[in-house]
Amino acid sequence: MVAVQIVNGLMEGMMLFLIASGLTLIFGITRIVNFAHGSLYMLGAFLTYQLVSHFAPGSLGGFAASVLLAALAVAALGTLFEILVLRRIYGADDLMQLIITVALVLVLRDVVQMAWGRNDVVVQMPDALAGALRIGGSYFPVFQLAIFGAGLAVLAVMVAVIRYTRAGILLRAATDDRGMVALLGINQARIFTAVFAVGSFLAGLAGGLASPFGNINYLLDTTVIVTAFIVVVIGGLGNLYGALAAALAVGVLKGLGVLYYPRLSMVLIFLIMAGVLVVRSLGRQTVGK
Amino acid sequence: MSETPLLVARNIHKTYGRFVALAGVDMALARGERRALIGPNGAGKTTLVSVIGGQQPGGAGGTVLFDGRDISGATPQAIARLGIGRTFQISRTFRKLTVLENMLAALLGNGGGAFALSARRLRELRAPALAMLREVGLAEFAREPAEAISHGDRKRLEFGMVLATRPRLLLLDEPTAGMGLAERSALMEMMVRHIAERDITLLFVEHDIDIVFRFADVITVMARGKVFAEGTPAEIAADRAVQDIYLGARH
Numbered sequence: 001m002v003a004v005q006i007v008n009g010l011m012e013g014m015m016l017f018l019i020a021s022g023l024t025l026i027f028g029i030t031r032i033v034n035f036a037h038g039s040l041y042m043l044g045a046f047l048t049y050q051l052v053s054h055f056a057p058g059s060l061g062g063f064a065a066s067v068l069l070a071a072l073a074v075a076a077l078g079t080l081f082e083i084l085v086l087r088r089i090y091g092a093d094d095l096m097q098l099i100i101t102v103a104l105v106l107v108l109r110d111v112v113q114m115a116w117g118r119n120d121v122v123v124q125m126p127d128a129l130a131g132a133l134r135i136g137g138s139y140f141p142v143f144q145l146a147i148f149g150a151g152l153a154v155l156a157v158m159v160a161v162i163r164y165t166r167a168g169i170l171l172r173a174a175t176d177d178r179g180m181v182a183l184l185g186i187n188q189a190r191i192f193t194a195v196f197a198v199g200s201f202l203a204g205l206a207g208g209l210a211s212p213f214g215n216i217n218y219l220l221d222t223t224v225i226v227t228a229f230i231v232v233v234i235g236g237l238g239n240l241y242g243a244l245a246a247a248l249a250v251g252v253l254k255g256l257g258v259l260y261y262p263r264l265s266m267v268l269i270f271l272i273m274a275g276v277l278v279v280r281s282l283g284r285q286t287v288g289k
Numbered sequence: 290m291s292e293t294p295l296l297v298a299r300n301i302h303k304t305y306g307r308f309v310a311l312a313g314v315d316m317a318l319a320r321g322e323r324r325a326l327i328g329p330n331g332a333g334k335t336t337l338v339s340v341i342g343g344q345q346p347g348g349a350g351g352t353v354l355f356d357g358r359d360i361s362g363a364t365p366q367a368i369a370r371l372g373i374g375r376t377f378q379i380s381r382t383f384r385k386l387t388v389l390e391n392m393l394a395a396l397l398g399n400g401g402g403a404f405a406l407s408a409r410r411l412r413e414l415r416a417p418a419l420a421m422l423r424e425v426g427l428a429e430f431a432r433e434p435a436e437a438i439s440h441g442d443r444k445r446l447e448f449g450m451v452l453a454t455r456p457r458l459l460l461l462d463e464p465t466a467g468m469g470l471a472e473r474s475a476l477m478e479m480m481v482r483h484i485a486e487r488d489i490t491l492l493f494v495e496h497d498i499d500i501v502f503r504f505a506d507v508i509t510v511m512a513r514g515k516v517f518a519e520g521t522p523a524e525i526a527a528d529r530a531v532q533d534i535y536l537g538a539r540h
Binding site for chain 2: 160161164165166167168169170172173175176177179180181182183184185186187188190194
Protein backbone atom coordinates (compact mmCIF):
# COMPACT_ATOMS: atom_id res chain seq x y z
CA MET A 1 0.00 0.00 0.00
CA VAL A 2 2.80 2.35 0.92
CA ALA A 3 4.72 1.48 -2.23
CA VAL A 4 1.65 2.13 -4.36
CA GLN A 5 1.15 5.51 -2.73
CA ILE A 6 4.78 6.34 -3.36
CA VAL A 7 4.35 5.54 -7.05
CA ASN A 8 1.21 7.65 -7.12
CA GLY A 9 3.14 10.42 -5.42
CA LEU A 10 6.02 10.16 -7.87
CA MET A 11 3.61 10.43 -10.78
CA GLU A 12 1.94 13.45 -9.29
CA GLY A 13 5.36 14.85 -8.46
CA MET A 14 6.49 14.41 -12.05
CA MET A 15 3.41 16.25 -13.33
CA LEU A 16 4.04 18.94 -10.73
CA PHE A 17 7.58 19.19 -11.99
CA LEU A 18 6.42 19.70 -15.59
CA ILE A 19 4.19 22.55 -14.44
CA ALA A 20 6.68 24.02 -11.99
CA SER A 21 9.56 23.79 -14.47
CA GLY A 22 7.76 26.12 -16.86
CA LEU A 23 6.86 28.47 -14.06
CA THR A 24 10.39 28.59 -12.69
CA LEU A 25 12.00 28.94 -16.14
CA ILE A 26 9.71 31.83 -16.99
CA PHE A 27 10.38 33.52 -13.68
CA GLY A 28 14.13 32.89 -13.85
CA ILE A 29 14.42 34.71 -17.16
CA THR A 30 11.60 37.21 -17.47
CA ARG A 31 11.09 37.82 -13.70
CA ILE A 32 7.37 37.49 -14.36
CA VAL A 33 5.36 35.52 -11.84
CA ASN A 34 2.84 33.95 -14.16
CA PHE A 35 -0.34 33.31 -12.20
CA ALA A 36 -1.98 32.04 -15.39
CA HIS A 37 0.33 29.05 -15.51
CA GLY A 38 -2.23 26.85 -13.74
CA SER A 39 -4.85 28.02 -16.23
CA LEU A 40 -2.65 26.82 -19.08
CA TYR A 41 -2.50 23.42 -17.36
CA MET A 42 -6.28 23.39 -17.06
CA LEU A 43 -6.65 24.35 -20.70
CA GLY A 44 -4.32 21.49 -21.68
CA ALA A 45 -6.58 19.07 -19.80
CA PHE A 46 -9.82 20.37 -21.36
CA LEU A 47 -8.35 20.46 -24.87
CA THR A 48 -7.19 16.86 -24.44
CA TYR A 49 -10.71 15.95 -23.33
CA GLN A 50 -12.08 17.60 -26.45
CA LEU A 51 -9.57 16.07 -28.85
CA VAL A 52 -9.73 12.54 -27.45
CA SER A 53 -13.38 12.31 -28.46
CA HIS A 54 -12.31 12.48 -32.11
CA PHE A 55 -10.37 9.25 -31.78
CA ALA A 56 -11.49 5.72 -31.00
CA PRO A 57 -12.37 5.60 -27.30
CA GLY A 58 -9.56 4.15 -25.21
CA SER A 59 -6.94 4.19 -27.96
CA LEU A 60 -3.43 4.93 -26.78
CA GLY A 61 -2.39 6.60 -30.03
CA GLY A 62 -5.43 8.84 -29.89
CA PHE A 63 -4.64 9.85 -26.34
CA ALA A 64 -0.99 10.58 -27.14
CA ALA A 65 -1.90 12.61 -30.22
CA SER A 66 -4.54 14.54 -28.29
CA VAL A 67 -2.13 15.40 -25.48
CA LEU A 68 0.51 16.56 -27.94
CA LEU A 69 -1.91 18.67 -29.96
CA ALA A 70 -3.39 20.16 -26.79
CA ALA A 71 0.09 21.06 -25.51
CA LEU A 72 0.97 22.69 -28.83
CA ALA A 73 -2.25 24.70 -28.80
CA VAL A 74 -1.54 25.86 -25.25
CA ALA A 75 2.00 26.78 -26.29
CA ALA A 76 0.62 28.83 -29.17
CA LEU A 77 -1.73 30.65 -26.82
CA GLY A 78 1.07 31.33 -24.32
CA THR A 79 3.31 32.65 -27.07
CA LEU A 80 0.60 34.93 -28.36
CA PHE A 81 -0.02 36.25 -24.84
CA GLU A 82 3.69 36.95 -24.39
CA ILE A 83 4.02 38.80 -27.68
CA LEU A 84 0.80 40.80 -27.47
CA VAL A 85 0.60 41.56 -23.75
CA LEU A 86 3.55 40.64 -21.56
CA ARG A 87 6.14 42.19 -23.85
CA ARG A 88 4.69 45.60 -23.06
CA ILE A 89 5.01 45.20 -19.29
CA TYR A 90 8.49 43.76 -18.68
CA GLY A 91 9.65 47.09 -17.37
CA ALA A 92 6.51 47.71 -15.32
CA ASP A 93 6.31 47.17 -11.58
CA ASP A 94 5.36 43.84 -10.03
CA LEU A 95 1.79 44.86 -9.26
CA MET A 96 1.09 45.58 -12.92
CA GLN A 97 2.46 42.19 -13.91
CA LEU A 98 0.37 40.53 -11.23
CA ILE A 99 -2.80 42.21 -12.45
CA ILE A 100 -2.16 41.24 -16.06
CA THR A 101 -1.48 37.56 -15.37
CA VAL A 102 -4.39 37.31 -12.94
CA ALA A 103 -6.56 38.87 -15.65
CA LEU A 104 -5.58 36.00 -17.92
CA VAL A 105 -6.59 33.56 -15.16
CA LEU A 106 -10.09 35.08 -15.06
CA VAL A 107 -10.44 35.23 -18.83
CA LEU A 108 -9.39 31.62 -19.29
CA ARG A 109 -11.68 30.44 -16.50
CA ASP A 110 -14.63 32.12 -18.22
CA VAL A 111 -13.63 30.70 -21.58
CA VAL A 112 -13.42 27.20 -20.10
CA GLN A 113 -16.85 27.58 -18.45
CA MET A 114 -18.38 28.81 -21.69
CA ALA A 115 -16.86 25.99 -23.71
CA TRP A 116 -17.19 23.04 -21.32
CA GLY A 117 -19.58 24.18 -18.60
CA ARG A 118 -19.22 23.97 -14.85
CA ASN A 119 -19.51 20.22 -14.41
CA ASP A 120 -16.63 17.81 -14.11
CA VAL A 121 -15.50 16.13 -17.29
CA VAL A 122 -13.61 12.85 -17.41
CA VAL A 123 -11.00 11.77 -19.93
CA GLN A 124 -11.13 8.04 -20.51
CA MET A 125 -7.93 6.23 -19.67
CA PRO A 126 -6.33 4.52 -22.71
CA ASP A 127 -7.08 0.79 -22.53
CA ALA A 128 -3.43 -0.09 -22.95
CA LEU A 129 -2.61 1.87 -19.80
CA ALA A 130 -5.49 0.64 -17.66
CA GLY A 131 -4.91 -2.12 -15.19
CA ALA A 132 -2.08 -2.84 -12.84
CA LEU A 133 1.38 -4.30 -12.94
CA ARG A 134 2.42 -6.84 -10.33
CA ILE A 135 5.86 -6.07 -8.99
CA GLY A 136 7.12 -7.88 -5.90
CA GLY A 137 3.72 -8.73 -4.50
CA SER A 138 2.18 -5.27 -4.96
CA TYR A 139 0.05 -4.04 -7.81
CA PHE A 140 1.05 -0.75 -9.42
CA PRO A 141 -1.30 1.10 -11.75
CA VAL A 142 0.19 1.04 -15.24
CA PHE A 143 -1.09 4.50 -16.04
CA GLN A 144 0.81 6.14 -13.20
CA LEU A 145 4.00 4.33 -14.15
CA ALA A 146 3.58 5.34 -17.80
CA ILE A 147 2.98 8.98 -16.93
CA PHE A 148 6.00 8.95 -14.66
CA GLY A 149 8.02 7.51 -17.56
CA ALA A 150 6.72 10.17 -19.93
CA GLY A 151 7.70 12.83 -17.40
CA LEU A 152 11.19 11.32 -17.13
CA ALA A 153 11.53 11.41 -20.91
CA VAL A 154 10.58 15.09 -21.01
CA LEU A 155 13.04 15.74 -18.21
CA ALA A 156 15.81 13.95 -20.11
CA VAL A 157 15.16 16.09 -23.19
CA MET A 158 15.20 19.24 -21.07
CA VAL A 159 18.47 18.33 -19.40
CA ALA A 160 20.09 17.46 -22.73
CA VAL A 161 18.98 20.74 -24.28
CA ILE A 162 20.14 22.76 -21.30
CA ARG A 163 23.53 21.10 -21.05
CA TYR A 164 24.51 20.42 -24.62
CA THR A 165 22.99 23.01 -26.96
CA ARG A 166 23.45 26.67 -27.80
CA ALA A 167 19.90 27.39 -26.70
CA GLY A 168 20.70 25.75 -23.36
CA ILE A 169 23.79 27.87 -22.76
CA LEU A 170 21.76 30.91 -23.72
CA LEU A 171 19.01 29.92 -21.30
CA ARG A 172 21.41 29.45 -18.40
CA ALA A 173 23.24 32.67 -19.22
CA ALA A 174 19.99 34.63 -19.35
CA THR A 175 18.87 33.14 -16.03
CA ASP A 176 22.15 34.29 -14.52
CA ASP A 177 22.24 37.83 -15.96
CA ARG A 178 19.78 38.73 -18.68
CA GLY A 179 21.13 42.27 -19.11
CA MET A 180 24.55 40.87 -19.92
CA VAL A 181 23.06 38.67 -22.66
CA ALA A 182 21.87 41.83 -24.42
CA LEU A 183 25.39 43.26 -24.18
CA LEU A 184 26.60 40.28 -26.18
CA GLY A 185 24.26 41.37 -28.96
CA ILE A 186 21.65 38.65 -28.44
CA ASN A 187 17.98 39.43 -28.92
CA GLN A 188 16.44 39.36 -25.44
CA ALA A 189 12.88 39.56 -26.70
CA ARG A 190 13.31 36.32 -28.61
CA ILE A 191 14.64 34.56 -25.50
CA PHE A 192 11.62 35.72 -23.51
CA THR A 193 9.18 34.55 -26.17
CA ALA A 194 10.90 31.19 -26.56
CA VAL A 195 10.93 30.57 -22.82
CA PHE A 196 7.28 31.48 -22.55
CA ALA A 197 6.40 29.16 -25.42
CA VAL A 198 8.29 26.25 -23.86
CA GLY A 199 6.88 26.92 -20.39
CA SER A 200 3.33 27.05 -21.75
CA PHE A 201 3.91 23.85 -23.71
CA LEU A 202 5.05 22.06 -20.55
CA ALA A 203 2.00 23.27 -18.62
CA GLY A 204 -0.34 22.11 -21.39
CA LEU A 205 1.51 18.80 -21.67
CA ALA A 206 1.19 18.14 -17.94
CA GLY A 207 -2.51 19.02 -18.05
CA GLY A 208 -3.05 16.62 -20.93
CA LEU A 209 -0.98 13.75 -19.54
CA ALA A 210 -2.63 13.87 -16.14
CA SER A 211 -6.13 14.39 -17.53
CA PRO A 212 -7.37 10.78 -17.16
CA PHE A 213 -6.30 10.90 -13.53
CA GLY A 214 -9.01 12.61 -11.52
CA ASN A 215 -11.75 15.00 -12.55
CA ILE A 216 -11.31 18.07 -14.68
CA ASN A 217 -13.23 21.22 -13.98
CA TYR A 218 -12.97 24.96 -14.21
CA LEU A 219 -11.46 25.25 -10.71
CA LEU A 220 -8.42 23.18 -11.58
CA ASP A 221 -6.37 26.32 -12.33
CA THR A 222 -6.11 27.59 -8.77
CA THR A 223 -5.55 24.15 -7.23
CA VAL A 224 -2.66 23.57 -9.58
CA ILE A 225 -1.06 27.00 -9.38
CA VAL A 226 -0.90 26.99 -5.58
CA THR A 227 0.91 23.65 -5.46
CA ALA A 228 3.15 24.67 -8.35
CA PHE A 229 4.14 27.87 -6.55
CA ILE A 230 4.97 25.90 -3.40
CA VAL A 231 7.19 23.62 -5.45
CA VAL A 232 8.92 26.57 -7.14
CA VAL A 233 9.49 28.32 -3.81
CA ILE A 234 10.84 25.20 -2.09
CA GLY A 235 13.11 24.49 -5.06
CA GLY A 236 14.34 28.07 -5.25
CA LEU A 237 12.91 30.57 -7.75
CA GLY A 238 14.46 30.00 -11.15
CA ASN A 239 16.15 26.76 -10.09
CA LEU A 240 15.12 23.88 -12.37
CA TYR A 241 16.76 21.03 -10.48
CA GLY A 242 15.50 22.43 -7.20
CA ALA A 243 12.02 22.35 -8.69
CA LEU A 244 12.49 18.70 -9.67
CA ALA A 245 13.54 17.65 -6.17
CA ALA A 246 10.79 19.71 -4.57
CA ALA A 247 8.11 18.41 -6.96
CA LEU A 248 8.94 14.77 -6.33
CA ALA A 249 9.14 15.36 -2.58
CA VAL A 250 5.82 17.20 -2.49
CA GLY A 251 4.19 14.55 -4.68
CA VAL A 252 5.35 11.67 -2.50
CA LEU A 253 4.48 13.52 0.71
CA LYS A 254 1.00 14.20 -0.58
CA GLY A 255 0.66 10.54 -1.52
CA LEU A 256 1.81 9.29 1.87
CA GLY A 257 -0.06 12.04 3.68
CA VAL A 258 -3.31 10.79 2.17
CA LEU A 259 -2.54 7.40 3.70
CA TYR A 260 -1.69 8.49 7.23
CA TYR A 261 -3.04 11.99 7.80
CA PRO A 262 -5.51 12.65 5.00
CA ARG A 263 -6.59 15.94 6.48
CA LEU A 264 -3.07 17.18 7.06
CA SER A 265 -1.42 16.36 3.75
CA MET A 266 -1.77 19.86 2.30
CA VAL A 267 -0.94 21.50 5.62
CA LEU A 268 2.20 19.41 5.77
CA ILE A 269 3.36 20.79 2.44
CA PHE A 270 2.77 24.36 3.53
CA LEU A 271 4.76 23.62 6.67
CA ILE A 272 7.66 22.34 4.61
CA MET A 273 7.59 25.49 2.50
CA ALA A 274 7.53 27.66 5.61
CA GLY A 275 10.42 25.63 7.02
CA VAL A 276 12.46 26.03 3.84
CA LEU A 277 11.83 29.77 3.83
CA VAL A 278 12.84 30.13 7.47
CA VAL A 279 16.01 28.08 7.03
CA ARG A 280 16.93 30.01 3.91
CA SER A 281 16.48 33.37 5.62
CA LEU A 282 18.58 32.18 8.57
CA GLY A 283 21.29 31.19 6.12
CA ARG A 284 21.23 34.65 4.64
CA GLN A 285 21.59 36.29 8.02
CA THR A 286 24.64 34.28 8.97
CA VAL A 287 26.23 35.00 5.62
CA GLY A 288 25.60 38.68 6.16
CA LYS A 289 27.41 38.75 9.48
CA MET B 290 42.40 60.21 -46.75
CA SER B 291 41.02 62.14 -43.87
CA GLU B 292 39.01 59.72 -41.79
CA THR B 293 35.88 60.66 -39.93
CA PRO B 294 36.03 59.94 -36.20
CA LEU B 295 34.69 56.51 -35.16
CA LEU B 296 32.72 57.98 -32.30
CA VAL B 297 31.30 61.46 -31.88
CA ALA B 298 29.42 62.52 -28.76
CA ARG B 299 27.72 65.90 -28.96
CA ASN B 300 26.36 67.93 -26.10
CA ILE B 301 25.60 64.90 -23.91
CA HIS B 302 23.74 65.79 -20.76
CA LYS B 303 22.15 63.70 -18.07
CA THR B 304 20.54 64.60 -14.79
CA TYR B 305 19.36 62.45 -11.91
CA GLY B 306 16.71 64.52 -10.22
CA ARG B 307 18.56 67.73 -9.40
CA PHE B 308 22.00 66.20 -9.67
CA VAL B 309 23.67 67.06 -12.96
CA ALA B 310 25.80 64.07 -13.94
CA LEU B 311 26.71 65.30 -17.42
CA ALA B 312 26.42 68.95 -18.36
CA GLY B 313 27.07 69.02 -22.10
CA VAL B 314 29.96 66.75 -23.00
CA ASP B 315 31.55 66.80 -26.46
CA MET B 316 34.03 64.17 -27.49
CA ALA B 317 35.38 62.61 -30.68
CA LEU B 318 37.41 59.41 -30.91
CA ALA B 319 39.61 58.82 -33.95
CA ARG B 320 39.81 55.31 -35.38
CA GLY B 321 42.39 53.18 -33.59
CA GLU B 322 42.86 55.77 -30.86
CA ARG B 323 43.34 54.81 -27.22
CA ARG B 324 41.58 57.38 -25.09
CA ALA B 325 41.67 57.56 -21.32
CA LEU B 326 38.89 59.20 -19.37
CA ILE B 327 40.02 60.52 -16.00
CA GLY B 328 38.64 62.79 -13.34
CA PRO B 329 37.60 62.83 -9.71
CA ASN B 330 34.79 60.64 -8.40
CA GLY B 331 31.42 61.94 -9.53
CA ALA B 332 32.89 63.64 -12.61
CA GLY B 333 30.52 61.67 -14.87
CA LYS B 334 32.99 59.23 -16.45
CA THR B 335 30.95 56.07 -15.95
CA THR B 336 27.73 57.90 -16.86
CA LEU B 337 29.28 58.95 -20.16
CA VAL B 338 30.39 55.38 -20.88
CA SER B 339 26.87 54.14 -20.10
CA VAL B 340 25.29 56.72 -22.38
CA ILE B 341 27.51 55.59 -25.26
CA GLY B 342 26.71 51.92 -24.54
CA GLY B 343 22.96 52.62 -24.36
CA GLN B 344 22.68 51.48 -20.76
CA GLN B 345 21.48 54.72 -19.29
CA PRO B 346 17.96 54.16 -18.00
CA GLY B 347 15.72 56.96 -19.25
CA GLY B 348 18.25 57.89 -21.91
CA ALA B 349 20.25 61.09 -22.05
CA GLY B 350 20.22 64.37 -23.94
CA GLY B 351 22.51 64.94 -26.90
CA THR B 352 23.68 62.87 -29.84
CA VAL B 353 26.03 59.92 -30.13
CA LEU B 354 27.29 59.02 -33.61
CA PHE B 355 29.09 55.73 -34.15
CA ASP B 356 30.76 55.45 -37.53
CA GLY B 357 28.47 58.22 -38.76
CA ARG B 358 25.29 56.54 -37.55
CA ASP B 359 23.13 58.06 -34.85
CA ILE B 360 22.92 55.57 -32.00
CA SER B 361 21.40 57.86 -29.37
CA GLY B 362 18.59 56.02 -27.63
CA ALA B 363 19.35 52.66 -29.29
CA THR B 364 19.06 49.52 -27.13
CA PRO B 365 22.19 47.95 -25.58
CA GLN B 366 21.64 44.95 -27.82
CA ALA B 367 21.54 47.03 -31.01
CA ILE B 368 24.62 48.99 -29.93
CA ALA B 369 26.49 45.77 -29.15
CA ARG B 370 25.61 44.40 -32.58
CA LEU B 371 26.95 47.53 -34.25
CA GLY B 372 30.32 46.85 -32.65
CA ILE B 373 30.56 48.62 -29.32
CA GLY B 374 31.61 46.37 -26.45
CA ARG B 375 32.02 47.27 -22.81
CA THR B 376 33.22 45.94 -19.49
CA PHE B 377 32.22 47.09 -16.03
CA GLN B 378 33.84 48.46 -12.90
CA ILE B 379 32.68 45.32 -11.14
CA SER B 380 33.36 42.65 -13.72
CA ARG B 381 30.24 41.16 -15.17
CA THR B 382 30.27 37.49 -16.14
CA PHE B 383 27.75 34.67 -15.90
CA ARG B 384 28.86 33.56 -12.47
CA LYS B 385 27.02 30.25 -12.34
CA LEU B 386 28.37 29.12 -15.70
CA THR B 387 31.82 27.66 -16.22
CA VAL B 388 34.55 29.77 -17.76
CA LEU B 389 34.18 27.85 -21.02
CA GLU B 390 30.41 28.23 -21.03
CA ASN B 391 30.81 31.96 -20.48
CA MET B 392 32.95 32.14 -23.59
CA LEU B 393 30.48 29.97 -25.52
CA ALA B 394 27.71 32.36 -24.52
CA ALA B 395 29.79 35.32 -25.70
CA LEU B 396 30.31 33.66 -29.09
CA LEU B 397 26.56 33.13 -29.52
CA GLY B 398 26.18 36.84 -30.20
CA ASN B 399 28.09 36.57 -33.48
CA GLY B 400 25.97 35.53 -36.42
CA GLY B 401 22.79 33.53 -36.10
CA GLY B 402 21.98 30.18 -34.58
CA ALA B 403 22.01 31.29 -30.95
CA PHE B 404 18.76 29.36 -30.43
CA ALA B 405 19.93 26.19 -32.18
CA LEU B 406 18.79 23.01 -30.47
CA SER B 407 21.45 20.63 -31.75
CA ALA B 408 24.49 19.53 -29.80
CA ARG B 409 26.61 19.73 -32.94
CA ARG B 410 26.01 23.47 -33.29
CA LEU B 411 27.31 24.01 -29.78
CA ARG B 412 30.35 21.79 -30.35
CA GLU B 413 31.27 23.96 -33.34
CA LEU B 414 31.92 26.79 -30.91
CA ARG B 415 34.18 24.86 -28.55
CA ALA B 416 37.39 25.33 -30.52
CA PRO B 417 37.01 29.10 -30.98
CA ALA B 418 35.95 29.45 -27.33
CA LEU B 419 39.00 27.54 -26.09
CA ALA B 420 41.23 29.54 -28.43
CA MET B 421 39.90 32.79 -27.00
CA LEU B 422 40.41 31.50 -23.45
CA ARG B 423 44.02 30.69 -24.30
CA GLU B 424 44.47 34.22 -25.64
CA VAL B 425 43.42 35.76 -22.34
CA GLY B 426 45.32 33.14 -20.35
CA LEU B 427 42.39 31.22 -18.91
CA ALA B 428 42.51 27.88 -20.75
CA GLU B 429 43.40 25.99 -17.59
CA PHE B 430 40.27 27.28 -15.82
CA ALA B 431 37.85 26.31 -18.60
CA ARG B 432 35.87 23.93 -16.38
CA GLU B 433 35.77 26.14 -13.30
CA PRO B 434 32.60 28.06 -12.51
CA ALA B 435 33.17 31.75 -13.17
CA GLU B 436 32.32 32.54 -9.55
CA ALA B 437 35.21 30.38 -8.35
CA ILE B 438 38.06 32.08 -10.19
CA SER B 439 39.99 35.06 -8.86
CA HIS B 440 38.96 38.67 -9.32
CA GLY B 441 41.76 39.27 -11.81
CA ASP B 442 40.92 36.17 -13.81
CA ARG B 443 37.29 37.23 -13.94
CA LYS B 444 38.42 40.55 -15.41
CA ARG B 445 40.34 38.59 -18.04
CA LEU B 446 37.29 36.48 -18.75
CA GLU B 447 35.05 39.51 -19.09
CA PHE B 448 37.56 41.08 -21.46
CA GLY B 449 37.86 37.88 -23.50
CA MET B 450 34.08 37.66 -23.76
CA VAL B 451 33.71 41.20 -25.01
CA LEU B 452 36.56 40.59 -27.44
CA ALA B 453 34.67 37.54 -28.74
CA THR B 454 31.81 39.81 -29.79
CA ARG B 455 34.29 41.41 -32.26
CA PRO B 456 33.83 45.04 -31.25
CA ARG B 457 35.25 47.98 -33.17
CA LEU B 458 35.05 50.22 -30.13
CA LEU B 459 35.71 49.00 -26.61
CA LEU B 460 34.55 50.82 -23.51
CA LEU B 461 36.46 49.63 -20.46
CA ASP B 462 35.29 51.02 -17.15
CA GLU B 463 38.18 50.87 -14.69
CA PRO B 464 39.73 47.74 -16.17
CA THR B 465 42.33 47.45 -13.42
CA ALA B 466 40.22 48.40 -10.40
CA GLY B 467 40.78 46.35 -7.28
CA MET B 468 43.98 44.67 -8.45
CA GLY B 469 47.54 44.68 -7.22
CA LEU B 470 50.11 46.90 -8.93
CA ALA B 471 51.98 44.15 -10.76
CA GLU B 472 48.76 42.47 -11.84
CA ARG B 473 47.36 45.76 -13.16
CA SER B 474 50.21 46.32 -15.51
CA ALA B 475 50.15 42.73 -16.82
CA LEU B 476 46.39 42.84 -17.37
CA MET B 477 46.51 46.17 -19.16
CA GLU B 478 49.40 45.03 -21.35
CA MET B 479 47.46 41.93 -22.33
CA MET B 480 44.35 43.95 -23.12
CA VAL B 481 46.17 46.59 -25.13
CA ARG B 482 48.06 43.95 -27.12
CA HIS B 483 44.74 42.37 -28.23
CA ILE B 484 43.21 45.76 -28.89
CA ALA B 485 46.13 46.78 -31.08
CA GLU B 486 46.13 43.46 -32.97
CA ARG B 487 42.48 43.90 -33.89
CA ASP B 488 42.52 47.63 -34.67
CA ILE B 489 39.99 48.30 -31.95
CA THR B 490 39.42 51.84 -30.77
CA LEU B 491 39.57 52.12 -26.99
CA LEU B 492 37.92 54.40 -24.47
CA PHE B 493 38.84 53.54 -20.89
CA VAL B 494 38.05 55.02 -17.52
CA GLU B 495 40.98 54.67 -15.14
CA HIS B 496 42.09 55.99 -11.79
CA ASP B 497 45.65 54.68 -11.91
CA ILE B 498 47.54 57.63 -13.42
CA ASP B 499 50.59 55.55 -14.26
CA ILE B 500 48.45 53.19 -16.32
CA VAL B 501 46.77 56.15 -18.00
CA PHE B 502 50.02 57.83 -18.99
CA ARG B 503 51.54 54.59 -20.18
CA PHE B 504 48.70 53.34 -22.37
CA ALA B 505 46.64 56.33 -23.57
CA ASP B 506 47.23 58.28 -26.77
CA VAL B 507 44.86 61.02 -25.67
CA ILE B 508 43.53 61.88 -22.22
CA THR B 509 40.20 63.53 -21.50
CA VAL B 510 39.92 65.05 -18.05
CA MET B 511 36.38 65.38 -16.73
CA ALA B 512 35.16 67.34 -13.75
CA ARG B 513 31.60 68.01 -12.59
CA GLY B 514 29.97 66.59 -15.70
CA LYS B 515 32.09 68.53 -18.17
CA VAL B 516 35.23 68.02 -20.20
CA PHE B 517 37.81 69.99 -18.28
CA ALA B 518 40.85 69.37 -20.47
CA GLU B 519 41.88 67.17 -23.36
CA GLY B 520 45.28 66.41 -24.84
CA THR B 521 48.19 64.05 -25.19
CA PRO B 522 49.70 62.67 -21.98
CA ALA B 523 52.51 65.23 -22.27
CA GLU B 524 50.08 68.11 -22.64
CA ILE B 525 47.95 66.94 -19.75
CA ALA B 526 50.99 66.44 -17.55
CA ALA B 527 52.05 70.03 -18.26
CA ASP B 528 48.59 71.50 -17.67
CA ARG B 529 48.72 73.50 -14.43
CA ALA B 530 44.96 73.66 -14.05
CA VAL B 531 44.64 69.86 -14.34
CA GLN B 532 47.40 69.43 -11.82
CA ASP B 533 45.60 71.70 -9.43
CA ILE B 534 42.22 70.02 -9.58
CA TYR B 535 43.20 66.45 -10.06
CA LEU B 536 46.79 65.36 -10.35
CA GLY B 537 47.87 67.79 -7.68
CA ALA B 538 45.72 66.07 -5.16
CA ARG B 539 48.08 63.11 -5.25
CA HIS B 540 51.12 65.03 -4.06
